[in-house]
Structures are given as C-alpha cells and as structure tokens.
Amino acid sequence: MIELQTIIDRIAPLDAGSEEQACSRQSQLTKPAGSLGRLEEIAVQFAGITGNALPVVQQRAVVVMAADHGVTAEGVSAYPKDVTPQMVLNFLAGGAAINVLARQANAVVTVVDIGVAADLQHPQLLSRKVRYGTANMAQEPAMSQQEALQAIKVGVDIVESLAARGVDLIATGEMGIGNTTAASALTACLLNVPAEQVTGRGTGIDDQQLAHKVRIIERAIAHNHPDIDRPLDVLAKIGGLEIAGLVGVILAAAARRIPVVLDGFISSAAGLVAYALCPAVKGYLLAGHVSVERGHRLILEKLGLEPLLNLQLRLGEGTGAVLAMHIIEGALRTHLEMSTFADAGVSDKIE
Numbered sequence: 001m002i003e004l005q006t007i008i009d010r011i012a013p014l015d016a017g018s019e020e021q022a023c024s025r026q027s028q029l030t031k032p033a034g035s036l037g038r039l040e041e042i043a044v045q046f047a048g049i050t051g052n053a054l055p056v057v058q059q060r061a062v063v064v065m066a067a068d069h070g071v072t073a074e075g076v077s078a079y080p081k082d083v084t085p086q087m088v089l090n091f092l093a094g095g096a097a098i099n100v101l102a103r104q105a106n107a108v109v110t111v112v113d114i115g116v117a118a119d120l121q122h123p124q125l126l127s128r129k130v131r132y133g134t135a136n137m138a139q140e141p142a143m144s145q146q147e148a149l150q151a152i153k154v155g156v157d158i159v160e161s162l163a164a165r166g167v168d169l170i171a172t173g174e175m176g177i178g179n180t181t182a183a184s185a186l187t188a189c190l191l192n193v194p195a196e197q198v199t200g201r202g203t204g205i206d207d208q209q210l211a212h213k214v215r216i217i218e219r220a221i222a223h224n225h226p227d228i229d230r231p232l233d234v235l236a237k238i239g240g241l242e243i244a245g246l247v248g249v250i251l252a253a254a255a256r257r258i259p260v261v262l263d264g265f266i267s268s269a270a271g272l273v274a275y276a277l278c279p280a281v282k283g284y285l286l287a288g289h290v291s292v293e294r295g296h297r298l299i300l301e302k303l304g305l306e307p308l309l310n311l312q313l314r315l316g317e318g319t320g321a322v323l324a325m326h327i328i329e330g331a332l333r334t335h336l337e338m339s340t341f342a343d344a345g346v347s348d349k350i351e
C-alpha cells in the first residue's frame with residue numbers, strides 16, 4: 001500500500017531565493033511597478049514552485065477523474081447516474097466542454113475510470129477502477145480507508161507518468177453524478193460549518209430537492225461521524241473515488257514541484273482534503289475560477305486562494321482550470337519576454 005507519508009514528506013516550502021529573483025525582475029520590467037497585478041504574483045509563485053526565476057510551461061495536462069456515487073439513490077442530482085459512463089465516452093470521443101477548451105489551451109486530456117459503476121473500455125481510457133462507485137454515504141461509509149488510499153495512489157501514479165512525459169502544469173477535472181453532494185459533505189465537515197452553507201444546486205435541482213440534499217448530507221455526517229482530525233477518515237466516509245484520486249494528483253504534483261490549477265467546487269474539495277493532510281500543499285495551488293456552487297468560495301478562503309476567473313461556471317470537468325491556463329501563460333510570458341528599463345532605454349520611476 002502507498003506510503004502516503006512519503007509523498008507528504010516530499011512536499012517542500014516554495015523556493016524563497018527564486019521568488020526573490022523573480023520579484024526583482026518584475027521590478028525591472030518596462031511597466032509601472034505592480035501594474036501587472038495578479039500576473040506578477042503568478043510569475044513569482046511559479047518561480048517559487050519550480051525553483052526557476054524564469055519559469056516556463058512546456059506541456060499542460062488536465063486529469064479528469066470519473067466515478068459514481070451511491071448517494072445518488074437518495075435523489076440528490078438533477079441527472080441520472082448513467083450520465084457518468086456516458087460522459088466518459090463523450091470525453092474519449094472529444095465532444096465534451098473540457099475537450100474543446102483543452103484543445104484551445106493545448107492541454108492533454110487524461111480520462112481516468114477510477115470508480116465508474118459500469119464496465120468501460122477504450123484505448124484512450126485509463127482503467128484504474130477501485131470499485132464500482134461508492135456506497136450510499138447516507139447509510140454507510142462511502143468507501144473503506146484502504147479504498148480511499150488506493151484511489152489516492154491512482155492519482156499519484158498518474159502524475160508520475162505525466163511528469164515522465166514532460167507535463168509541467170496540471171489542471172484537476174472530474175466527472176461523477178452526485179459528486180457535489182460528496183464535495184459539500186467534505187466541505188461542511190472539514191470547515192466545520194452547517195451543510196446548508198456549503199450545499200448548492202449542482203446540475204440544477206429545485207428548492208425542494210436542495211432542502212432534501214442538505215438533509216441527506218447532514219444524515220451522512222451524523223451517521224458516519226467522520227473524525228475531523230483524520231482527513232483520510234473523512235475522505236473515506238463521505239467523499240468520493242474521483243475526489244480521492246484528485247487528492248493523490250494534488251499531493252504528487254506538489255511533491256514534484258509541479259503547479260496545480262484547481263477547477264471548481266469538487267476539485268477544490270479535493271484540494272481541501274490535500275491541505276488537511278499537508279498544509280504546505282497550498283503554495284503549489286492556483287484557483288482557476290470560482291464556481292457558482294455555494295461552498296466553493298469558503299474553500300478558497302480557507303486555502304488562501306483568489307480565483308483567476310469568475311465566469312459563473314458550474315460544470316466541473318476541469319473547464320475553469322483549463323481556461324485559466326491562458327492567463328497563467330500570459331503571466332509567465334510577460335515575465336520572461338518583456339524588456340527591462342535598462343535594456344529598452346526606458347526611464348524608471350522618479351525617485
């Protein structure tokens with residue numbers, strides 16, 4: 001079984017020396033000091049992550065983890081659970097929103113069956129099924145701790161092979177009908193807030209269904225009593241297989257000094273679990289966007305992340321994270337390619 005602690009131990013603080021050099025370069029570029037705002041911060045963060053004062057991104061990827069949720073039996077989603085395998089096939093055919101946006105952003109899409117409740121085969125599908133969907137968390141733990149660890153390991157292994165192929169920027173994506181319920185349960189528990197505050201409409205349920213969804217989440221927490229001091233226990237009891245897989249992606253990327261762009265609410269719930277396991281992971285994260293889903297903002301506040309975009313997205317799949325890659329590219333290119341005051345013969349600020 002995976003030595004989770006080994007990966008956590010490899011997650012180092014950002015490289016302060018490279019951050020300092022990047023800051024100094026920013027102050028010499030031909031623009032009023034600070035005028036590129038968040039773009040400057042991104043360049044400095046990437047310098048700290050990579051240990052390179054002039055960071056570049058060569059190969060982008062989005063990892064889309066797919067899994068089913070037993071809690072769908074409680075009627076918590078606007079769509080049937082069959083949509084999970086159907087959308088996996090759609091990803092593989094290149095017809096989903098994430099495929100289009102990833103093509104535009106030049107990001108490789110890796111589709112992973114980590115727990116879909118159907119048999120799926122496709123040459124481009126990574127079949128890493130841990131089990132056929134989670135159990136119904138309203139009645140029993142969603143999965144065992146061993147299964148949660150196994151799913152984390154799937155994410156770790158995928159990052160290892162992406163890194164070997166030269167991937168140096170990773171976006172998180174997911175597909176799983178019912179997974180906003182798991183994400184809300186995790187968020188309520190780990191942030192210690194009432195379920196109502198972090199539960200939204202997901203794929204588009206009405207007021208009555210939303211009230212029901214909140215009750216189901218409350219029941220899942222009350223019934224399983226996850227131990228807030230043991231993030232793995234929380235993840236196993238009220239999480240999801242794709243969320244656990246993304247926890248592995250996030251931790252392994254940080255351990256390899258690869259920046260991770262979080263997508264929406266579900267991806268960020270995985271970020272929250274990773275943070276609970278290892279607070280140092282935070283330095284390696286960027287928030288691609290802020291989702292419509294209630295609760296997302298609270299997670300981002302906890303992680304100290306300011307979203308790069310606010311486009312009223314509520315889709316997941318990695319869409320917002322991949323869109324944000326364009327902004328990141330702009331940050332790194334200006335940092336690398338702009339002239340300095342000295343080189344361009346432009347007068348610096350009046351002292």
Ligand SMILES: Cc1cc2ncn([C@H]3O[C@H](COP(=O)(O)O)[C@@H](O)[C@H]3O)c2cc1C
Nearest residue numbers: 077079174175176177178179180202203316
């Ligand atoms: C066609 C379709 C494509 C999707 N792509 C992502 N999601 C998103 O919606 C689901 C979560 O919402 P809930 O918790 O309400 O089920 C996840 O699969 C998520 O990735 C989709 C949902 C649907 C219906």
Ligand SMILES: O=C(O)c1cccnc1
Nearest residue numbers: 264265266291314315316
């Ligand atoms: O923010 C998300 O990730 C999200 C929101 C609604 C449905 N699916 C995903």
